[in-house]
Amino acid sequence: MNLYTFSSPVNFYQLSGKLIPWFMGGAVVLGLLGLYIGFFVAPTDFQQSEAYRIIFIHVPTAWMGMFIYLVMAFWGAIGLAFNTRMSFMMARALAPTGALFTFVALWTGALWGKPMWGAWWVWDARLTSTLILLFLYIGIMALWSSIDDVKRGDRAGALLTLIGAINVPIIYFSVQWWNTLHQGASISLTKAPSMAATMLVGMLVMAFAAWFYSIAVAFIRVRGIILERERQTEWVKTILEND
Amino acid sequence: MKSRHKKLLVIVLGVVGIGIAAALILNAFQSNLVFFFSPSDVAAGKAPTDRAFRIGGLVEDGSVKREGDGLTTRFLVTDTAKTIQVVYTGILPDLFKEGKGVVAEGRMGEDGLFNASQVLAKHDENYMPPEAAHALEQAAKAQQSLAQ
Numbered sequence: 001m002n003l004y005t006f007s008s009p010v011n012f013y014q015l016s017g018k019l020i021p022w023f024m025g026g027a028v029v030l031g032l033l034g035l036y037i038g039f040f041v042a043p044t045d046f047q048q049s050e051a052y053r054i055i056f057i058h059v060p061t062a063w064m065g066m067f068i069y070l071v072m073a074f075w076g077a078i079g080l081a082f083n084t085r086m087s088f089m090m091a092r093a094l095a096p097t098g099a100l101f102t103f104v105a106l107w108t109g110a111l112w113g114k115p116m117w118g119a120w121w122v123w124d125a126r127l128t129s130t131l132i133l134l135f136l137y138i139g140i141m142a143l144w145s146s147i148d149d150v151k152r153g154d155r156a157g158a159l160l161t162l163i164g165a166i167n168v169p170i171i172y173f174s175v176q177w178w179n180t181l182h183q184g185a186s187i188s189l190t191k192a193p194s195m196a197a198t199m200l201v202g203m204l205v206m207a208f209a210a211w212f213y214s215i216a217v218a219f220i221r222v223r224g225i226i227l228e229r230e231r232q233t234e235w236v237k238t239i240l241e242n243d
Numbered sequence: 244m245k246s247r248h249k250k251l252l253v254i255v256l257g258v259v260g261i262g263i264a265a266a267l268i269l270n271a272f273q274s275n276l277v278f279f280f281s282p283s284d285v286a287a288g289k290a291p292t293d294r295a296f297r298i299g300g301l302v303e304d305g306s307v308k309r310e311g312d313g314l315t316t317r318f319l320v321t322d323t324a325k326t327i328q329v330v331y332t333g334i335l336p337d338l339f340k341e342g343k344g345v346v347a348e349g350r351m352g353e354d355g356l357f358n359a360s361q362v363l364a365k366h367d368e369n370y371m372p373p374e375a376a377h378a379l380e381q382a383a384k385a386q387q388s389l390a391q
Contacts, residue, residue, distance in 0.1 A: 047366055077254050077255075080250065081254055082247050116366060118364055179299060
């Protein structure tokens with residue numbers, strides 16, 4: 001047995017089935033812990049007092065929206081290059097979750113922007129590029145569902161995902177490259193985080209909760225896609241008969 | 244070279260090509276992607292004179308003056324090099340404070356007075372409890388008095 005074992009749908013179906021409860025459980029535990037730290041343990045902010053606490057949802061969802069897109073682009077590239085079946089299925093399974101997280105990030109951003117900045121929405125580079133990310137997700141999903149031929153749909157979707165991937169670094173660096181109303185990054189790899197330790201811990205725990213949730217729902221979705229695509233095979237027929 | 248490696252190479256080159264194209268496009272649109280101009284930009288004539296635009300900077304300490312009607316506010320926006328005088332009638336966001344970031348949208352009058360139609364607060368990326376902010380302020384003051 002090696003890593004490639006799980007690039008076969010039947011093995012991946014069984015492995016993911018075993019892992020889903022663990023990831024889902026982890027997401028619930030980490031989510032509750034993160035919200036507890038965020039709302040009850042983390043201190044009040046000196047500028048924004050209690051209103052800043054939406055950061056515990058806003059930042060992890062925004063990270064996840066961008067990160068899932070990169071993962072989809074990775075699977076798309078692997079699928080196009082090596083024609084591996086699981087890659088395209090993973091990309092299709094991830095898209096709705098990425099779109100959901102991007103939507104929540106935009107929405108919580110609007111709720112945060114109104115009391116703090118004085119506007120629900122502004123067309124600055126950070127906000128606009130994040131809106132484009134949501135449109136990319138929706139566009140890719142629309143493209144998939146508009147092409148009946150699964151293989152052609154897979155390839156077209158992967159190509160669009162790869163072209164759109166250029167938007168992710170634009171979102172991330174927009175606050176450095178241009179004057180934006182959105183503030184710069186509090187957390188980055190190149191400098192010490194500019195927030196109190198408890199706040200940072202709460203945000204990171206929420207980020208891990210988002211990871212676990214994403215993995216769990218992507219697995220649930222990919223199992224559905226595997227069954228649909230492999231419905232002619234013996235192993236799927238056996239599973240369906242036994243249920 | 245195997246055909247699938249060739250394919251991967253084509254994909255990688257394609258993505259690099261798209262990246263370069265995007266960089267060139269963004270470079271060309273650079274001026275439109277600017278959300279606001281600093282007072283120095285305005286002084287250098289980079290801001291448009293014929294239409295509304297946004298200025299951004301810090302509200303100068305001690306410059307905020309409210310007029311008798313209770314809604315009109317006058318203040319100075321500074322980037323520490325240049326300042327612009329702004330007049331605004333309306334409700335200011337909670338985070339609007341002297342010494343803090345601000346972005347104002349409006350038109351430049353011929354007298355050099357910026358007539359704002361909207362004022363937004365721009366806060367920074369620092370989050371900390373009030374006690375820590377207070378401690379930092381004290382430390383900065385102590386440092387200043389040492390320097391003098």
